[in-house]
Amino acid sequence: MNHAPSLFAWLYTAWGVFETTLTGLAFETIPFLLLGTLVSSIIHVFVPDTVLRRIFPRNRILSILVALVAGVFVPICECGTVPLAKRLHEKGLPLSTAAAFLVAAPLANPMTIVSTYFAFEGGPVPMFLYRAGFGLCAAFIIALIVEALSRGKKVAAAPEERPRFRPLAAGAVPPGRGPSLQPPRMPSVSARRPDLFSRLAAVLDHTSSDFLDSARFLIAGISAAALVRALLPAGAITGSLRLRLPAVGIGALSAYTLSLCSSADAFVARSLFAPLSYPAALVFLMLGPMIDLKNSILLARFIPLRRLAVFIAIVVIVCAAVALVASSLVRGLA
């Protein structure tokens, strides 16, 4: 009987945490998802595949490096990079290049770096440099692994861009020309390029449908993250941070479940881990922007679950390994 009030109080508290977290994450992610979708639609409609092929070299390693550099200059959070990376892949770029952009952009973009600088300002280690440097190394390794796993697989084309041929009706071939194995000659792109208004309308159409398609999964993701936060027992995060390996594990688990925005996670990392374990802080800062609970559910919209599980495992293992190596090599991070 005495449990009723405490259960009610616990539910009340849990609901408060859930409501607060869900609202915050929704307002932090939905605008960026919308803007990312808009940019992705603009690329889809206005940027021909040939332009992207000119920007990204044919050599896949160089292409990954270009994607890493491009990611540094895109001021958008992890939710916004998902539709962008998807679009780059649909436009014909290798999966490894899209993966490099996906993991590098939220990690090393200007907003993230500046917030990390302020969060660790005055601290014993220049964490913003370590985050960007080691994070990009981890992103490069992840992209190389994706490249090795996806080598030889055909690059996906956007469904809208596949030429559609109607089967020829009987008698449609003029007599004397005979059946041909050559595909029908398509009109050149320039000859049938739609006017600006139609293209703008196409951008708005794509943005509307792509946003609605992705946002449902993002909302499922942030709901799951908010639920985990609400049910997380006190002290579960910090646990034992004295040993390096468990600390890195706790840092990785925290980054994945808390699903914080990459422009704010540095402050939480500093508060949670920096006094106790810099390796945990580093893995938290590297892994969180690359993959977390809310993003996993969003990515599940585009990637088959088995492949997604492999991708998550690669990201987690690489980030943990890089954090462990970094803490062994760099004084102050140990």
Add this chain to the structure above:
Amino acid sequence: MNQEISPTRAARGLLFMSISFFFVWLINTGKLEHIVHPRMEPWIIAAGLVFFVLSFYQTVQLASAPRRADPLSHFYPFVLVFGIAYLFVTTAGFQPEPFQAAPSLAIQTALVSGHEAEIHNAGKGPLPSRIVFDDSTYWTLYNRLYDDPKAALGKEIRVAGFLYRKKGFPEDSVLIARNLMWCCSADMSMIGFLARSSAPLAIPDGTWVEAEGRLGSIDYDVAGSGKKSAVPLIMLDSINPARRSASTIIYPY
């Protein structure tokens, strides 16, 4: 002239328009600052504008079939999340209720942060004999006092905040708390100063108060790690319910 209205277009237009107006309402009423940091406002405005344009486009195209039809169930998650957001800002969302700050994680986070005190923009020079907190100096002074509580021993202090009692607090002790937001309400945490009065305090939790007293220090296990360390303690001379300041939230960055 016999064109039918597309239900998908109608639902999309209505949804985008509602979100756009919701953003405008949040900005106009100032409630947005209780959900996200003010520096996020330009992004919200940009997104609201895009939502409005999308809504306009869907309305203009009402009679044409969309690329893909959306079943009604695709819209439920939006109703859910924005419904909860509406509840958050209109009910307990930014009231000084202790539950809102995710106490399990947040209070220890913030207090560790303050105590570790690698100092953000810490004010320079000696502390004045009378320390008065306001929203713009709160974070700086908070860090300085948690960094070295002994340096402020005996100084007069005046601080406002809402009362919060943690389980296990002595009857005569409270936390005079504020919410701290780095980016959005998801990372909001509770920070504050322990205060002790000479008599049991009858003021209920969540009440906005102004307190005056002298600074002492106490060994306290702020991180719940079993390790006690010195934190500031206000020996209260007076504590009174007061008119709440415009925001309960401190934005340190």
